[in-house]
Amino acid sequence: MGEGCHEPEASDKSVVQPNKDALLKRLSRIEGQVRGIGGMIESDRYCVDVLTQIAAAKSALDAVALQLLENHVKGCVTQAIVDGDAAARIDELIAVVRKIR
């Protein structure tokens, strides 16, 4: 059974992320980073310093996205392949890879 992927109904699929707490911690840190960027602009910090922090927040979001992608492949995509009905799930996977780049 693919980890975490329960599909009562296609539209409201629910997924318990295996590393849920760690993901939530990272997201709350990123929230703090974004608040910090606002604070830098509030206190008229130099543009390049602010831009450097934006790059850091973006790469933190990237890292969360890659972890979710891994969870998704190990969970829902694996489950769909095991169930023999993977085509739609793989198309969805490639579409979301295109989006998060």
Add this chain to the structure above:
Amino acid sequence: MGEGCHEPEASDKSVVQPNKDALLKRLSRIEGQVRGIGGMIESDRYCVDVLTQIAAAKSALDAVALQLLENHVKGCVTQAIVDGDAAARIDELIAVVRKIR
């Protein structure tokens, strides 16, 4: 005079962003987006839906970065070129463009 760019001392340059309030509003919205992504994981939302929101938060950060870049070129970089000492500022500009991509 380049808009907003006051250089009392190289290390603690300060820049009053011309569109400061708008930038702060956008950043607080992005903060809300990141909090919302945490909420989606908290409530076990489908991975692809969460990834789609991460892509949206990233592109909102990108848009803020490009606005800051424009302000920086119109402010500090323009000021450095007018003062005839642009080399370091342009190298710094290219380095930050590399970072925010």
Add this chain to the structure above:
Amino acid sequence: MGEGCHEPEASDKSVVQPNKDALLKRLSRIEGQVRGIGGMIESDRYCVDVLTQIAAAKSALDAVALQLLENHVKGCVTQAIVDGDAAARIDELIAVVRKIR
């Protein structure tokens, strides 16, 4: 059987891409684009025009990468999951998604 993925030996895996001719045509067009970019610089074309063509060649490469990624998931990753030994293949998939972004 995952389309195209023959694994005589782990190290020299070979994969017959299902849409091989189309991929080769696209790559030869991209080769022409890159040659054209050289021609633009040779004939002193305006920097922004050259940069616009570089962006086009990059996104053409991106499109080929996404097609290969889809082939890979439908082929080798699916095969590994069906064979019940997917962990290494999924880690490899996530690592290559990180690279091609």
Add this chain to the structure above:
Amino acid sequence: MGEGCHEPEASDKSVVQPNKDALLKRLSRIEGQVRGIGGMIESDRYCVDVLTQIAAAKSALDAVALQLLENHVKGCVTQAIVDGDAAARIDELIAVVRKIR
């Protein structure tokens, strides 16, 4: 005078890149990389190996783009700022940064 930027007429601006030969050498190498990627697909090489080479060709294109961007800022953008008519040139710069990311 901004290096290399001659503007006989706005529409057919011509720019002699200061590091023209080096740029041409890099582009011809990238052309070879793209040809090599085609060769890998021709000889049924493993998808992940091909994707790795596409990532390398993309980052080589990125490096050329950043060099051109630097040349452009040191040349045409500097010239426009010195001439006191930079607004359009800076807008064009930000638009092309958005494209090459």
